[in-house]
Amino acid sequence: xxxxxxxxxxxxxxxxxxxxxxxxxxxxxxxxxxxLTAYRSAMTRLIQQYRGRVVDTTGDNLLAEFAxxxxxxxxxxxxxxxxxxxxxxxxxxxxxxxxxxxxxxDVVEEExxxxxxxxxxxARVEGLAEAGGICISGRVYDQVENKLDLGYDFLGEQEVxxxxxxxxxxxxxxxxxxxxxxxxxAKRAGSxxxxxxxxxxxxxMVVGAGAIAIRNLYLRPSPPQESLxxxxxxxxxxxxxxxxxxxxxxxxxxxxxxxxxxxxxxxxNEFEKQNRCKVxxxxxGTDYELVEILRKEGEIWGKNNVSLVKTPLHLTLLLYxxxxxxxxxDTLSDLEFxxxxxxxxxxxxxxxxxxxxxxxxxxxxxxxxxxHFLPRKLDTRLMIYRKSxxxxxxxxxxxxxxxxxxxxxxxxxxxxxxxxxxxxxVNKWDFYDLLVVGYYWxxxxxxxxxxxxxxxxxxxxxxxxIGLIDxxxxxxxxxxxxxxxxxxxxxxxxxxxxxxxxxxYNLYCKGMWQEDGWYGYDIYMGIKNGNVYLAWMxxxxxxxxxxxxxxxxxxxxxxxxxLGVSIMPQGVSFELKKDGLxxxxxxxxxxxxxxxxxxxxxxxxxxxAYKLAxxxxxxxxxxxxSRNFYLIPIRKRVRDTLKADLNAGWQAxxxxxxxxxxxxxxxxxxxxxKTSADYKDFLDNYYEAFEQIVIKKGYSPAESESRVDRNFxxxxxxxxxxxxxxx
Numbered sequence: 001x002x003x004x005x006x007x008x009x010x011x012x013x014x015x016x017x018x019x020x021x022x023x024x025x026x027x028x029x030x031x032x033x034x035x036l037t038a039y040r041s042a043m044t045r046l047i048q049q050y051r052g053r054v055v056d057t058t059g060d061n062l063l064a065e066f067a068x069x070x071x072x073x074x075x076x077x078x079x080x081x082x083x084x085x086x087x088x089x090x091x092x093x094x095x096x097x098x099x100x101x102x103x104x105x106d107v108v109e110e111e112x113x114x115x116x117x118x119x120x121x122x123a124r125v126e127g128l129a130e131a132g133g134i135c136i137s138g139r140v141y142d143q144v145e146n147k148l149d150l151g152y153d154f155l156g157e158q159e160v161x162x163x164x165x166x167x168x169x170x171x172x173x174x175x176x177x178x179x180x181x182x183x184x185x186a187k188r189a190g191s192x193x194x195x196x197x198x199x200x201x202x203x204x205m206v207v208g209a210g211a212i213a214i215r216n217l218y219l220r221p222s223p224p225q226e227s228l229x230x231x232x233x234x235x236x237x238x239x240x241x242x243x244x245x246x247x248x249x250x251x252x253x254x255x256x257x258x259x260x261x262x263x264x265x266x267x268x269n270e271f272e273k274q275n276r277c278k279v280x281x282x283x284x285g286t287d288y289e290l291v292e293i294l295r296k297e298g299e300i301w302g303k304n305n306v307s308l309v310k311t312p313l314h315l316t317l318l319l320y321x322x323x324x325x326x327x328x329x330d331t332l333s334d335l336e337f338x339x340x341x342x343x344x345x346x347x348x349x350x351x352x353x354x355x356x357x358x359x360x361x362x363x364x365x366x367x368x369x370x371x372h373f374l375p376r377k378l379d380t381r382l383m384i385y386r387k388s389x390x391x392x393x394x395x396x397x398x399x400x401x402x403x404x405x406x407x408x409x410x411x412x413x414x415x416x417x418x419x420x421x422x423x424x425x426v427n428k429w430d431f432y433d434l435l436v437v438g439y440y441w442x443x444x445x446x447x448x449x450x451x452x453x454x455x456x457x458x459x460x461x462x463x464x465x466i467g468l469i470d471x472x473x474x475x476x477x478x479x480x481x482x483x484x485x486x487x488x489x490x491x492x493x494x495x496x497x498x499x500x501x502x503x504x505y506n507l508y509c510k511g512m513w514q515e516d517g518w519y520g521y522d523i524y525m526g527i528k529n530g531n532v533y534l535a536w537m538x539x540x541x542x543x544x545x546x547x548x549x550x551x552x553x554x555x556x557x558x559x560x561x562x563l564g565v566s567i568m569p570q571g572v573s574f575e576l577k578k579d580g581l582x583x584x585x586x587x588x589x590x591x592x593x594x595x596x597x598x599x600x601x602x603x604x605x606x607x608x609a610y611k612l613a614x615x616x617x618x619x620x621x622x623x624x625x626s627r628n629f630y631l632i633p634i635r636k637r638v639r640d641t642l643k644a645d646l647n648a649g650w651q652a653x654x655x656x657x658x659x660x661x662x663x664x665x666x667x668x669x670x671x672x673x674k675t676s677a678d679y680k681d682f683l684d685n686y687y688e689a690f691e692q693i694v695i696k697k698g699y700s701p702a703e704s705e706s707r708v709d710r711n712f713x714x715x716x717x718x719x720x721x722x723x724x725x726x727x
Contacts, residue, residue: 011065011107011114012072012140013122014052016043016079016100018060019131024096029516030461034254034285035096036060039086041260042281043079043098048261050075055114062098063122065114069104069143076100076134077150077172084132089282089293101126103137121167124160128169138168246278249605251308251612252293254284256540258551259629266624271615277608282306287315287462291676294324294600301602308609311373313360313594317672318679320363320372325598327370331606346371354378356667357634361596373596374613375634377626380661381470381536381590382654384545385426387564389446389453389533393437394424396444404439407505411574411707418580430570431474431498434534438507441533453533454502455509455526458517458695465686466591466670467536471495473668474571476586483671483726485685488717490573490584493710496689496717497574500699500708513695528556536568539630542654551628565653567661575710590661591670594634627651632658671726682725689717 018024024032043062044054052066052075066072079100087095103125105118121137129135136144141152151173157166255263260281268279284290290309297305311319319325332342349371350358357375364370405415422436423429434454441453457464469482475498477491485492502508509526512518518526524545526532537545546563547555557563571586597613599606615621623638625631630651633639643659646652673679692698693713700709 008106008108008116010104011067011118012069012102012104013107013114013119014047014062014064014066014072014076014100014102015119015122015126016062016098017126019097019099021060024094027093030459031094031285031289032096035090035094035283037257038254038260038283038285039083039096039098041255041257041283042082042086044257045261045264046075046078046082050078055112063114063119065107069102069140070147072102073134073136073140073144073148073150073172076102080132080134086282087132097131099126099129099131100134101129101136102134102140104139104143105137117163121160121163124158124163125167125169128155128158129171134172136170136172138170141168141170246272246276247605247608248278248280248304249307249608249612250280250282250304251310251609252282252284252290252306253310254290255310256544258548258553262551262628263625267616267621270621271612274615275608275611277605279612280304287312287679288676291315291318291324294319295322297600297602298322298324301604303604305602305604306600307603307605308612309598309600310376311596311598313596314670314672314679316360316373316596316598317363317674318676319598321674324601325372326601326603326606327365327372328374328599328610329370331599331603331610335607335610349374352635352637354634354636354639356592356662356669357594357596359667360669360672373598374617376595376597376617377631377634378592378594378662379538379540379632380592380658380665381467381538381568382542382657382661383426383534383566383568384537384542385534385564385566387562388559389441390426390437390564391424392444393440394422397422397436397440400440400443403443404436408435411501412576414576414580417576417582426564426566428570429566430572431574432572434569435501435507437534438502439505442505442507447530451531452506452509453531454507455512455518455523455532455535457520457523458508458512459519460517460687460691461519462683463520464517464690465683466593468495468499468686468690469671470536470568470590471498471571473589473591474568474586475573476571476584479668479671479726483682485689486718486720488714491571491586492717493713494571494573494584494586496693496699496713497708497710499690499694500697500713501574503694503697504699504708517695524556539632539654539658543630543651546650548628560650563650565657567657567664588661588664589668590665591668592662592665593670594632630654632662673726678725685720685725689720692716 018036040057040062047054047064050066050071051068052064052071054062054064056063066075079098083096083098087097101122101124103118103122105116105121107114107116107118125135125137135155144150145152153171153173155169155171158169160167253260264281268281271277272279284293290311293306294309309325329342329346332345353375357378361371361373361375362369363372409415417432420432422433438452438454443450456467469477472482472491472495475491475494477489477495481487481489481491509532511522511526520537520541523532523535523537527535527545542565544553545556546560547553547557568588568590570588572582573584575583577583597616599609599613603609617635619635619637622633622635623641626633626638626642633642639659642655646655671682673682693716698716699713700706701712
């Protein structure tokens with residue numbers, strides 16, 4: 001490395017890792033990953049707030065740099081405070097506690113990375129911290145001792161591996177929850193208390209009797225029109241408000257890290273300014289966690305209860321059945337809006353929002369159907385592929401035609417369908433086309449290797465099951481078929497039969513069957529490493545794989561122009577008629593899913609919750625979030641704007657195919673469940689069938705060399721739980 005390749009600088013380095021990370025992963029990998037993602041998002045936000053930069057996040061570690069030791073320590077204290085508050089909401093065995101070490105030292109900077117003793121010492125100091133605690137080096141202590149009102153405990157000089165001299169180490173006395181940091185705030189607030197008293201007296205003298213009128217004006221509700229949400233209050237109103245602390249409102253969300261940060265910086269911050277409030281973001285990891293939080297708070301009213309919750313579509317029926325959310329009509333009525341104002345607002349929502357999303361936001365009550373949720377976004381799945389690899393298969397698949405016909409004849413008694421030819425347009429493909437390209441890719445050498453190149457999620461979680469029932473829909477499965485797997489409809493059997501064929505002839509990536517299977521991220525890495533040529537993905541997956549430089553998302557492709565997207569393949573039965581055509585033809589449907597905003601029944605801030613839900617889904621902010629994160633809009637005007645603006649490029653392709661897929665889906669939505677037990681049993685039943693029949697090759701009573709046995713699959717399904725799971 002030459003001198004020109006790097007530069008040296010002095011920096012404050014913050015190093016953090018999770019205490020007991022391996023245990024958490026062993027206990028519940030999915031929940032741990034979700035919690036880690038949420039906590040990293042919070043840490044990243046705070047690091048940026050204190051003028052720092054995240055350098056690296058590997059495994060459970062995080063490394064950040066600051067120009068100032070004061071900023072680094074203040075940030076560390078605030079991180080531990082926020083994480084302690086989040087952990088208080090989790091069961092004790094699921095709490096994720098970070099150890100943090102801070103050092104000031106010389107570092108070598110190469111591109112975006114930093115190296116050197118300064119970094120090494122920060123990592124070693126971190127190892128001396130307790131779970132939820134902070135340790136700092138002597139060099140940091142010397143810079144912050146007289147600048148921060150914190151306590152310190154000298155731990156002596158510590159021998160540090162690979163460092164010649166012992167390092168002075170101090171424990172910061174501000175955990176758990178950064179209690180000392182709160183004391184600082186209290187002292188500062190106390191020193192200003194006399195100013196507050198004087199202001200109160202002055203305003204009372206000036207306003208006098210008019211204060212009553214101002215109070216009435218402040219409390220009187222304004223019409224619930226979206227256009228009024230951002231209006232400022234009257235001058236008298238402002239005079240009263242300057243004496244108030246910002247009103248806290250807690251919302252419960254789940255987002256990926258980059259979206260979480262954007263959401264806070266571009267939507268939440270602006271809402272706080274306009275409404276003089278403080279939005280507290282709580283994150284849930286699993287669907288079960290969301291439900292349990294609302295159940296617990298539904299029994300006891302508290303000022304820190306969740307006021308607004310981001311809810312996946314499949315849980316909306318459950319929350320409605322358990323009475324855990326209020327209707328928007330009742331919320332507005334409680335806020336003293338008149339019936340005509342509420343009716344006017346509802347009509348505006350009906351006119352401006354997607355009708356499919358609204359249809360599944362409403363549930364029956366004793367006074368008629370009401371709006372229990374406000375739609376946030378819709379999702380569906382698409383098929384993505386490598387254009388060059390598809391072109392290669394279309395041009396050259398014939399060299400394997402005799403082999404493909406031979407194996408198919410053993411399985412269906414005929415071979416490829418009559419007059420078969422591989423379509424060059426991926427949007428016209430059916431499952432026989434998938435088999436042909438899958439066989440060609442698996443048996444043609446690429447980069448010195450012959451291996452399967454098609455992938456979907458295979459880990460034991462909801463993402464895999466939704467993919468399975470998507471494919472069942474393509475084979476013609478109705479909602480009743482999907483909710484009653486034990487009835488073994490032709491469509492459900494067709495889905496498992498095709499999965500078994502792909503498994504038997506090694507057409508799916510081998511990583512899907514290794515260890516615990518694949519999440520979406522594993523498919524991303526397969527695409528990056530050149531091992532996956534075709535997969536089924538959501539719109540957000542499409543954005544993450546391609547990358548978004550303006551958000552700091554690098555993506556997983558070096559040849560981005562080679563990525564293509566299409567609607568779902570046509571479902572056809574594996575069985576052929578005597579004339580060589582499929583016995584059954586299904587559709588190209590997939591399930592439409594989505595997210596919605598609900599107001600919990602014990603919301604302590606229903607008015608702010610209503611305003612925030614409308615603010616997030618307002619034309620301006622909904623458009624910007626949709627543009628950035630490939631959201632499928634629920635506002636008609638936002639959808640029209642995107643169609644007009646995005647006429648070229650990857651995002652335009654994704655939107656075009658998404659809108660086409662939504663039209664095909666119609667009102668075919670993901671199943672919804674009346675109870676948590678139903679939801680769990682539904683997922684368990686489908687995954688266990690997939691595991692037994694496909695993963696473990698239990699598709700035949702004999703050895704794997706025998707034909708995939710349709711009747712054997714049917715008999716297995718008929719032994720499953722004999723009750724409908726969906727609502």
